[in-house]
Amino acid sequence: MDIRKITPDFAVAPQLKLRDVEDVAARGFKSILIIRPDGEATDQVSHSRIISEAKLHGLDIQYIPVLSGWIEETDIEQFREAAAQLPGPILAYCASGARSASLWALAQAGYMSPDAIFDAAGAAGYDLMGIRSRVSSIEQNDSRRGNATVKHTVLIVGGGAAGIATAASLRTRQKDLDIAIIEPSPDHYYQPGFTLVGGGIFHPREVIAKTERLIPSRVKWIRAGVSGFEPEINTVVLEDGERIEYKSLVIAAGLQIDLDAIPGLQAALGQNGVTTNYLADHASYTNQLAKTLMSGRAIFTQPKGPFKCAGAPQKAMYLTCDTWRKRGTLKDIEVSFHTPGAALFGIDAYVPALRSAVTRYGIDPHFQEELVDVDGARRVATFETRDEEHGVRRVERAFDMLHVVPPQCAMKFIAASPLANNDGWVDVYQETLQHKYYPNVFAVGDCAGTPNAKTAAAARKQAPVVAANLLEALKGRPANYAYNGYGSCPLIVSHGKALLAEFSYGGQLDPSFPNWLVDGRKPSRFAWWLKTKFMRSIYYHLMLKGREWLAKPRRLRRASDVPTPAPETEQRAA
Ligand code: FAD
DSSP states (O other): OOOEEEETTEEEESOOOTTHHHHHHHTTOOEEEEOSOTTSSTTOOOHHHHHHHHHHTTOEEEEOOOOTTOOOHHHHHHHHHHHHHSOSSEEEEOSSSHHHHHHHHHHHBTTBOHHHHHHHHHHTTOOOGGGHHHHHHHHHHOTTTTSOSEEEEEEEEOOSHHHHHHHHHHHHHOTTOOEEEEOOOSEEEOGGGHHHHHTTSSOGGGGEEEHHHHSOTTEEEEOOOEEEEEGGGTEEEETTSOEEEEEEEEEOOOOEEOGGGSTTHHHHTTSTTEEOTTSTTTHHHHHHHHHHOOSEEEEEEOOSSOOSOTTHHHHHHHHHHHHHHHHTOGGGEEEEEEESSSSSSSSGGGHHHHHHHHHHHTOEEEESEEEEEEETTTTEEEEEEEETTTEEEEEEEEOSEEEOOOOEEOOHHHHTSTTBOTTSSBOBOTTTOBBSSOTTEEEOGGGBOOSSOOOHHHHHHHHHHHHHHHHHHHTTOOOOEEOOOOEEEEEEEETTEEEEEEEEGGGEEOOSSOTTTOOTTSOBHHHHHIIIIIHHHIIIIIGGGTOOTTOOOEEOSSGGGSOOOOSOTHHHHO
16 A cells, blocks of 8 residues: 655555555554545445445544545635544545645645645655645635634643543534644543542552543544633634634633742652642652651641642541551651631531541641741741731741642633633633633633632533533524532542532532432542542543533523623723
């Protein structure tokens, strides 16, 4: 088979035989584009037989029949759309490969310089000088030149929990929608499992998956990072300066773990007893400390401001204490918990059970205390405390183990963009998740400027709402579906029991299960079993696959509930 690569992501070939298809898959191609119309030759395999064979080998495939010597404008447009939709690398075939190469060249016109186009085709053995003037005229007339090089109907920034769930929910609703996800990382992290790595329940490899395997089929993965947004011209700017245009944008880029906000923390982590469950490569050190510390002082902290999973700082502490209890060392370890807040948890209903756990393990809680400095070598943590008697002061505390939950903030590239609110989060309506000033922009997950708990559970409920509202917006209709602020956090209090905290906006309890099955306010085996045995499967097999179990989007109750987006972007600046 004479396959000729024109770019790393695109190659051409002459007519395929049925048996060639397996070879195409084995060579790493992910898609086939059939350019040759059926019936050009008597020995030609029909497109439908090639399509069936390609599906058997897991390849994506599209048929864009183009007459020999007669490439129409609509062919070029269809080719551009197909190339944007299909996962790469793509192999296009026709009679000799030349028609596919010409079509590629015409589709690139305006996006690559003519010299670069003809050099790439020439290196693959195709002399396309016959279409040089047509390529040049497309290039000169193309008004998009200089702005975006690629266009997608839906562009999702971030392929973490929320981004992939939204792509899957969109794909479930509309199979042929052109969607691309911009995600720089080849690895995907199941972050709710970090607590379980820290507690010695999961192996670290159980929280990592390959991004490539999670991107829904027929969704394009653009492996790059975004550096900025130009919402006035519907464009996203990548770190290498490339621009991508969209009709609708979903921002799902998570948040920033801000290690630099505490001097000394970054350098101290991973040694001298300093650890965090908030970073994948440090969580197992928490478990190591739980298994090796025999006596001394252990400090657990919680930061100020919004952070992922409000219960995770305490989960780390209770699991560690429970390990020490089982090993008989808890009595020799002084444990304290330090939070800038005034209570153990923001929702009163869960506080009594948490207070019992604190008492049971002999933990000393310190409220209105914030970690502000870590000296790993001296094993000293500095806190800023405030009380009526002394006002604000700094207190040094020695430790043998320090579990830190680092401060968290909005991603810098979002905060610096016109899409951010004053705190740097994406400025969306809390029900519809639609941007307040750019109605074709949505936010989902941790980056959204909404007052819910930043959890994967929230993203699970938000993704279908964003998918449904975005499709309405593409049809020119108002956002009609509402997110109620649901968030959830199985608050583990021992190896074997957890509270199933589930709540929505305003701290309303929002249980998914009937009270006779589980009362979320009391430690139960059911909640433990859900967290340790089932959540990971729900995440990978339901949420990231667009199966909206207990997450069907609800319509806004009344027409008057629909927030009206500001008609003019300028209103914002005014
Ligand atoms: P992420 O999953 O973080 O994904 C953001 C994605 O954006 C990443 O893949 C990142 O690479 C990408 N990105 C970043 N910068 C760019 C850029 N410039 N361009 C393009 N892409 C970019 N939730 C629960 O529901 N229950 C729990 O028990 C729970 N426990 C937790 C315990 C811990 C220790 C932690 C850390 C989190 C926990 N969470 C829990 C929270 C939950 O994991 C997050 O809320 C969830 O992952 C948020 O999803 P997201 O897609 O918004 O962000």
